[in-house]
Amino acid sequence: MYKYTIEPFQEMFAAPDFLLQVLWEGLVSGILYALIALGFVLIFRSSRIFNFAQGIMVVFAALTLVGLHAMGVPAWISVGLTLVVMLILAISIERVVLRPLVGQPDIILFMATIGITLFLIGFGEIIFGGENKVMITEELGIPTDSFVLEPWGGLLILEQKDITAVAVAALLVAGLLLFLNKTRMGRAIRALGDDHQAALSVGISLQTIWVLVWFIAGIIALVTGIAWGARAGVSFALEVIAYKALPVLMLGGLESITGAIIGGLMIGMLEKLFEIYWGQPFLGGNTETWFAFVLALIVLLFRPQGLFGERIIERV
Template sequence: MVQAPDLLAQTIWEGLVSGVLYALIALGFVLIFKASGVFNFAQGIMVVFAALTLVGLYEKGVPAFLAVILTLGVMFALAVTIERVVLRPLVNQPDIILFMATFGITYFLIGFGEAVFGGSPKQMIADQLWLPKGAIDLKLFGGLVSLQKIDIAAAVIASVMIAALAAFFQYTRIGRALRAVADSHKAALSVGISLNQIWVIVWFTAGIVALITGIMWGARSDVSFALEIVALKALPVLILGGFTSIPGAIVGGLIIGIGEKLGEFYWGPLIGGGIESWLAYFIALGFLLFRPQGLFGDKIIERI
């Protein structure tokens, strides 16, 4: 690190971009958890499904930006369907029931997605969406640091989305209603808050987050069901930051993104590589042992 600071800067930049995208994925989980108190295991496959829908519509001849609009319509229809078919019958059921329901949603979307779009990887329509190409080379620390323009765009778009969602939760009436529903379904119903409308709104918002995440990740690699594994990196991000904290999702994402890049580049060769695939979960395990509520989570004490 000391001998080649330019390589360190390059590694930190790549980790920063990954961390911001991890934080964006984690926000999808936070949205559902805030509105229902239940962890949504299906958020990872929603990222894949949204990206595949966008690419699939374009392959059918739909113009790129119209395909984005239609994909948002599909995600809204998915949100309404989930609320009507899955969530509405399970109001006031134990949290574990709702959690297991998200497993069912996950495997339904996997099967439905493979049936409609096939299982082969697809290329994201980055050029058609006017996403930038090429790189910006900076001379830093006596060396050269290369910043991919798509990474810069991903970091900026993800940051704007995170800020918008934070403001939405903090300053809007719907955001306050979401927090009330998360505290108690029965109390929210007693003051006139409609669980049905809130759940549709929050699942649709999570679908928008999934689409943006899928576009950004797909533009950096490709669109396939393997992308779900990347999306599950949000799990350690949530453990670090706290399941109900938007600032926690940001900080946790940056820690995981930068940490795994540094680990893979500097310590990977010493132990055979592959650190990037498991380091995030190792860090999360440490937090579970010593601070299970995360950096920004509330410590819940139940008195008997």
């Protein structure tokens, strides 16, 4: 991430190119937050399970990719093998963890995802170790150069890996929306989200849908892991970044794909603006660690279902 000089404070507002730089940084972060949140939303819509393990899945996918390449496997073959690993992980979670817990209270399923998180942390550390690793961006053909634009006579620095991340994320979201709206399996996932019991009564296989959505969440985790790894390296510290998806979900709603996307973009840009224009001058900086959570809390005080979530009415 770029570091900015905050002297003098008034001059920053008078520099449109600086504002664009801040907004661009926030946009890239927000898109990656939104991708992680999409994994949460898909699993929750189809199974009513809040997947606490989505963050560690981002780390595990990225570590698997880097680890396979370190063993001498070519980069794009490593990507394919990593997708196979995420499919095996999805099948294993459905067979070993979720299927035996069908019909159990939601809190039991939530605790099961915490167990999956702890298992993947321990398993990952045994296989890959705990040190930081470098993402294989150049081997994947991801450009690492940067170029400079000169809007209003100033400077706007754009890194090509960030542009690539934005483009790939947009294509992934578009493909996901097409899949959910135009394919039979996608409509089955939506049906489970709209009316769980009715979907099961017409023969939709819960087990098949669970495997599918966990695998899709694994694909999203891999794309996010590559993008974040290109910016900050690959280690278990990425799990902390993945937790930024939680305020995105609180802001956008647990069941709304649109909310996940818009919520991620809002939090990414607003936290960057707050950090630069308010946090560093007046609060000593480091506001990015808590701003998103405070913003989500304020929204929940007025809209408990989130900005795009549906109000739930229970009759007793």
